[in-house]
Amino acid sequence: MTSAFKKAWAEVVQPMISRPRRLQVAALCCREGDKGAKVLLITSRDTGRWILPKGWPIDGLTAPDAALQEAWEEAGVKKARIRRKPVGSYEYDKRLEGGVPVPVDVKVYRVDVDKLADTYPEADERRRRWVSPQEAAELVDEDSLKTLLRQM
Template identity: 55%
Template sequence: MIEVLRKFWGATLAPMLQRPKRLQVAALCHRTKGDDTEVLLVTSRDTGRWIIPKGWPIRGLKSSEAALQEAWEEAGVRNSKATPAPIGTYTYDKRQSTGWDMPVETLVYSVSVNELSEEFPEAHERTRKWVLSREAADMVAEPELQMILRQL
Protein backbone atom coordinates (compact mmCIF):
# COMPACT_ATOMS: atom_id res chain seq x y z
CA MET A 1 0.00 0.00 0.00
CA ILE A 2 2.85 2.39 0.85
CA GLU A 3 4.43 1.74 -2.54
CA VAL A 4 1.13 2.45 -4.32
CA LEU A 5 0.79 5.77 -2.45
CA ARG A 6 4.41 6.67 -3.21
CA LYS A 7 3.88 6.03 -6.94
CA PHE A 8 0.63 8.01 -6.92
CA TRP A 9 2.35 10.92 -5.18
CA GLY A 10 5.36 10.93 -7.52
CA ALA A 11 3.51 10.39 -10.78
CA THR A 12 0.25 12.26 -10.21
CA LEU A 13 -0.19 14.40 -7.13
CA ALA A 14 3.23 16.05 -6.71
CA PRO A 15 3.37 17.37 -10.31
CA MET A 16 -0.13 18.83 -9.90
CA LEU A 17 0.91 20.77 -6.80
CA GLN A 18 4.08 22.28 -8.28
CA ARG A 19 4.01 25.90 -9.32
CA PRO A 20 4.82 26.48 -12.99
CA LYS A 21 8.25 27.83 -13.80
CA ARG A 22 8.51 31.55 -14.47
CA LEU A 23 10.33 32.68 -17.61
CA GLN A 24 13.43 34.86 -17.85
CA VAL A 25 15.66 35.81 -20.77
CA ALA A 26 19.45 35.95 -20.69
CA ALA A 27 22.25 37.29 -22.86
CA LEU A 28 25.32 35.10 -23.32
CA CYS A 29 27.67 37.92 -24.30
CA HIS A 30 30.86 36.81 -26.03
CA ARG A 31 33.78 37.93 -28.17
CA THR A 32 36.56 36.16 -30.04
CA LYS A 33 40.21 36.67 -29.15
CA GLY A 34 42.38 34.73 -31.58
CA ASP A 35 41.26 31.11 -31.33
CA ASP A 36 39.56 31.64 -27.99
CA THR A 37 36.02 32.67 -27.12
CA GLU A 38 35.61 34.92 -24.10
CA VAL A 39 32.35 35.33 -22.20
CA LEU A 40 31.26 38.39 -20.27
CA LEU A 41 30.11 37.52 -16.74
CA VAL A 42 28.63 39.89 -14.19
CA THR A 43 28.03 39.56 -10.48
CA SER A 44 24.53 39.22 -9.11
CA ARG A 45 23.37 42.11 -6.95
CA ASP A 46 22.28 40.00 -4.00
CA THR A 47 24.97 37.33 -3.52
CA GLY A 48 27.81 38.51 -5.76
CA ARG A 49 27.97 35.17 -7.59
CA TRP A 50 28.92 35.11 -11.28
CA ILE A 51 26.02 35.07 -13.75
CA ILE A 52 25.16 36.13 -17.28
CA PRO A 53 22.90 39.17 -17.72
CA LYS A 54 19.27 38.11 -17.40
CA GLY A 55 15.86 39.38 -16.44
CA TRP A 56 12.13 39.20 -16.97
CA PRO A 57 10.54 39.53 -20.43
CA ILE A 58 9.65 43.09 -21.36
CA ARG A 59 6.22 43.84 -22.80
CA GLY A 60 6.49 45.04 -26.41
CA LEU A 61 9.93 43.46 -26.98
CA LYS A 62 10.83 40.11 -28.46
CA SER A 63 12.64 37.82 -26.01
CA SER A 64 15.95 38.37 -27.82
CA GLU A 65 15.45 42.14 -27.59
CA ALA A 66 14.71 41.90 -23.87
CA ALA A 67 17.92 39.88 -23.42
CA LEU A 68 19.83 42.68 -25.18
CA GLN A 69 18.21 45.23 -22.86
CA GLU A 70 19.42 43.19 -19.87
CA ALA A 71 22.93 43.06 -21.38
CA TRP A 72 22.89 46.87 -21.56
CA GLU A 73 21.51 47.45 -18.07
CA GLU A 74 23.66 44.86 -16.27
CA ALA A 75 26.88 44.84 -18.33
CA GLY A 76 26.99 47.93 -20.56
CA VAL A 77 26.77 46.03 -23.88
CA ARG A 78 26.03 48.44 -26.76
CA ASN A 79 25.58 48.20 -30.53
CA SER A 80 25.38 44.41 -30.50
CA LYS A 81 22.90 41.85 -31.81
CA ALA A 82 21.31 38.80 -30.25
CA THR A 83 20.43 35.64 -32.11
CA PRO A 84 16.71 35.56 -32.93
CA ALA A 85 16.31 32.09 -31.37
CA PRO A 86 17.66 30.93 -28.02
CA ILE A 87 20.82 28.80 -28.08
CA GLY A 88 19.71 26.93 -24.97
CA THR A 89 17.85 27.09 -21.69
CA TYR A 90 18.69 26.57 -18.05
CA THR A 91 16.66 26.42 -14.87
CA TYR A 92 17.37 27.72 -11.41
CA ASP A 93 15.55 28.58 -8.20
CA LYS A 94 15.25 32.32 -7.62
CA ARG A 95 15.13 33.21 -3.93
CA GLN A 96 12.24 35.56 -3.14
CA SER A 97 12.17 38.22 -0.42
CA THR A 98 9.67 35.96 1.36
CA GLY A 99 12.39 33.29 1.67
CA TRP A 100 10.68 30.92 -0.76
CA ASP A 101 12.36 29.75 -3.95
CA MET A 102 10.62 30.25 -7.28
CA PRO A 103 11.52 27.93 -10.18
CA VAL A 104 12.68 29.87 -13.25
CA GLU A 105 13.38 28.71 -16.78
CA THR A 106 15.81 30.98 -18.61
CA LEU A 107 16.05 31.31 -22.39
CA VAL A 108 19.67 32.04 -23.40
CA TYR A 109 20.40 34.21 -26.45
CA SER A 110 23.86 34.51 -27.99
CA VAL A 111 25.12 38.11 -28.16
CA SER A 112 28.27 38.93 -30.11
CA VAL A 113 29.60 42.02 -28.32
CA ASN A 114 30.73 44.94 -30.47
CA GLU A 115 30.99 47.67 -27.84
CA LEU A 116 31.05 48.07 -24.04
CA SER A 117 30.17 51.26 -22.24
CA GLU A 118 31.84 52.21 -18.97
CA GLU A 119 28.64 53.93 -17.88
CA PHE A 120 25.48 51.82 -17.74
CA PRO A 121 22.48 51.64 -15.40
CA GLU A 122 23.84 49.01 -12.96
CA ALA A 123 27.55 49.86 -13.21
CA HIS A 124 27.79 50.67 -9.49
CA GLU A 125 25.95 47.50 -8.46
CA ARG A 126 27.85 44.87 -10.44
CA THR A 127 31.33 43.78 -11.44
CA ARG A 128 31.88 42.47 -14.95
CA LYS A 129 34.66 40.26 -16.21
CA TRP A 130 35.75 38.72 -19.53
CA VAL A 131 36.80 35.08 -19.11
CA LEU A 132 37.43 32.14 -21.40
CA SER A 133 34.24 30.16 -21.96
CA ARG A 134 35.66 27.06 -20.22
CA GLU A 135 36.57 29.20 -17.18
CA ALA A 136 33.12 30.79 -17.21
CA ALA A 137 31.58 27.32 -17.00
CA ASP A 138 33.46 26.74 -13.74
CA MET A 139 32.42 30.14 -12.33
CA VAL A 140 28.63 29.89 -12.74
CA ALA A 141 26.50 27.75 -10.42
CA GLU A 142 23.81 26.40 -12.76
CA PRO A 143 24.73 22.99 -14.30
CA GLU A 144 22.69 23.55 -17.48
CA LEU A 145 24.36 26.95 -18.03
CA GLN A 146 27.75 25.30 -17.46
CA MET A 147 26.93 22.87 -20.29
CA ILE A 148 25.98 25.74 -22.64
CA LEU A 149 29.25 27.53 -21.84
CA ARG A 150 31.33 24.39 -22.40
CA GLN A 151 29.79 23.98 -25.87
CA LEU A 152 30.98 27.41 -27.06
Protein backbone atom coordinates (compact mmCIF):
# COMPACT_ATOMS: atom_id res chain seq x y z
CA MET A 1 0.00 0.00 0.00
CA THR A 2 2.80 2.42 0.85
CA SER A 3 4.52 2.06 -2.52
CA ALA A 4 1.20 2.62 -4.31
CA PHE A 5 0.68 5.80 -2.29
CA LYS A 6 4.23 7.03 -3.05
CA LYS A 7 3.76 6.30 -6.74
CA ALA A 8 0.40 8.12 -6.83
CA TRP A 9 1.93 11.09 -4.99
CA ALA A 10 4.95 11.30 -7.30
CA GLU A 11 3.12 10.71 -10.58
CA VAL A 12 -0.28 12.33 -10.02
CA VAL A 13 -0.67 14.61 -7.01
CA GLN A 14 2.72 16.35 -6.90
CA PRO A 15 2.71 17.34 -10.61
CA MET A 16 -0.81 18.75 -10.20
CA ILE A 17 0.12 21.03 -7.28
CA SER A 18 3.61 22.08 -8.42
CA ARG A 19 3.88 25.32 -10.31
CA PRO A 20 5.69 25.19 -13.65
CA ARG A 21 8.98 27.11 -13.86
CA ARG A 22 8.70 30.50 -15.52
CA LEU A 23 11.37 32.30 -17.52
CA GLN A 24 13.03 35.65 -16.85
CA VAL A 25 15.99 37.34 -18.53
CA ALA A 26 18.79 39.17 -16.72
CA ALA A 27 21.55 41.57 -17.71
CA LEU A 28 25.00 40.90 -16.27
CA CYS A 29 26.27 44.45 -16.72
CA CYS A 30 30.08 44.65 -16.82
CA ARG A 31 32.85 47.16 -17.34
CA GLU A 32 36.60 47.19 -16.95
CA GLY A 33 37.82 49.16 -13.94
CA ASP A 34 41.29 50.17 -12.81
CA LYS A 35 41.54 46.95 -10.79
CA GLY A 36 39.84 44.56 -13.22
CA ALA A 37 36.28 43.65 -14.15
CA LYS A 38 33.34 45.25 -12.35
CA VAL A 39 29.72 44.07 -12.20
CA LEU A 40 26.71 46.36 -11.75
CA LEU A 41 24.28 45.27 -9.05
CA ILE A 42 21.00 46.95 -8.20
CA THR A 43 18.65 46.61 -5.25
CA SER A 44 15.29 44.93 -5.56
CA ARG A 45 12.31 47.21 -4.99
CA ASP A 46 10.65 45.04 -2.37
CA THR A 47 13.40 43.72 -0.06
CA GLY A 48 16.37 45.88 -1.03
CA ARG A 49 18.59 42.85 -1.62
CA TRP A 50 21.30 43.03 -4.30
CA ILE A 51 20.32 41.55 -7.69
CA LEU A 52 20.98 41.76 -11.42
CA PRO A 53 18.58 43.80 -13.56
CA LYS A 54 16.01 41.26 -14.76
CA GLY A 55 12.44 40.80 -15.85
CA TRP A 56 9.91 38.82 -17.83
CA PRO A 57 10.31 38.37 -21.59
CA ILE A 58 8.86 41.28 -23.59
CA ASP A 59 6.60 40.70 -26.60
CA GLY A 60 8.34 41.77 -29.79
CA LEU A 61 11.86 41.62 -28.30
CA THR A 62 14.39 38.80 -28.30
CA ALA A 63 15.54 37.55 -24.90
CA PRO A 64 18.84 39.51 -25.02
CA ASP A 65 17.02 42.66 -26.13
CA ALA A 66 14.53 42.26 -23.26
CA ALA A 67 17.47 41.90 -20.83
CA LEU A 68 18.96 45.11 -22.24
CA GLN A 69 15.61 46.88 -21.82
CA GLU A 70 15.53 45.79 -18.15
CA ALA A 71 19.10 47.10 -17.74
CA TRP A 72 17.90 50.50 -18.97
CA GLU A 73 14.72 50.65 -16.88
CA GLU A 74 16.20 49.27 -13.64
CA ALA A 75 19.85 50.42 -13.77
CA GLY A 76 20.07 53.24 -16.30
CA VAL A 77 22.30 51.42 -18.80
CA LYS A 78 22.23 53.93 -21.65
CA LYS A 79 24.91 52.71 -24.04
CA ALA A 80 26.06 49.08 -24.15
CA ARG A 81 26.78 46.00 -26.21
CA ILE A 82 24.95 42.81 -25.35
CA ARG A 83 26.10 39.30 -26.13
CA ARG A 84 23.42 37.33 -27.96
CA LYS A 85 24.04 34.00 -26.21
CA PRO A 86 23.40 33.58 -22.48
CA VAL A 87 26.51 33.33 -20.31
CA GLY A 88 24.63 31.18 -17.82
CA SER A 89 21.46 30.84 -15.82
CA TYR A 90 20.21 30.61 -12.27
CA GLU A 91 17.03 29.69 -10.41
CA TYR A 92 15.07 31.42 -7.68
CA ASP A 93 11.55 31.62 -6.27
CA LYS A 94 9.82 34.92 -7.05
CA ARG A 95 7.13 36.04 -4.67
CA LEU A 96 4.16 37.42 -6.56
CA GLU A 97 1.43 39.61 -5.09
CA GLY A 98 -0.19 37.71 -2.27
CA GLY A 99 3.11 36.06 -1.35
CA VAL A 100 2.73 33.04 -3.62
CA PRO A 101 6.19 31.75 -4.66
CA VAL A 102 6.74 30.99 -8.34
CA PRO A 103 9.82 29.02 -9.44
CA VAL A 104 11.79 30.99 -12.05
CA ASP A 105 14.65 30.10 -14.40
CA VAL A 106 16.71 33.18 -15.30
CA LYS A 107 18.80 33.32 -18.48
CA VAL A 108 21.72 35.71 -17.99
CA TYR A 109 23.12 37.83 -20.84
CA ARG A 110 26.40 39.73 -20.57
CA VAL A 111 26.14 43.46 -21.23
CA ASP A 112 29.33 45.47 -21.74
CA VAL A 113 28.39 48.92 -20.46
CA ASP A 114 29.77 52.09 -22.03
CA LYS A 115 27.53 54.66 -20.34
CA LEU A 116 25.03 54.96 -17.48
CA ALA A 117 22.32 57.60 -17.29
CA ASP A 118 21.68 59.54 -14.09
CA THR A 119 17.96 59.70 -14.84
CA TYR A 120 16.13 56.49 -15.80
CA PRO A 121 12.69 54.97 -15.16
CA GLU A 122 13.40 53.30 -11.78
CA ALA A 123 16.12 55.63 -10.47
CA ASP A 124 14.05 56.64 -7.45
CA GLU A 125 13.21 53.02 -6.56
CA ARG A 126 16.64 51.34 -6.60
CA ARG A 127 20.28 51.79 -5.69
CA ARG A 128 23.07 50.64 -8.01
CA ARG A 129 26.66 49.75 -7.29
CA TRP A 130 29.74 48.62 -9.28
CA VAL A 131 31.60 45.80 -7.50
CA SER A 132 34.10 43.08 -8.36
CA PRO A 133 32.60 39.75 -9.47
CA GLN A 134 33.82 38.20 -6.19
CA GLU A 135 32.13 40.89 -4.10
CA ALA A 136 28.98 40.55 -6.22
CA ALA A 137 28.97 36.81 -5.48
CA GLU A 138 29.01 37.61 -1.76
CA LEU A 139 26.18 40.13 -2.04
CA VAL A 140 23.59 38.13 -4.04
CA ASP A 141 21.43 35.43 -2.44
CA GLU A 142 21.06 32.78 -5.16
CA ASP A 143 23.71 30.02 -5.01
CA SER A 144 23.77 29.37 -8.76
CA LEU A 145 24.17 33.13 -9.44
CA LYS A 146 27.04 33.22 -6.92
CA THR A 147 28.72 30.43 -8.90
CA LEU A 148 28.22 32.25 -12.22
CA LEU A 149 29.74 35.44 -10.81
CA ARG A 150 32.75 33.63 -9.33
CA GLN A 151 33.50 32.11 -12.76
CA MET A 152 33.94 35.52 -14.45
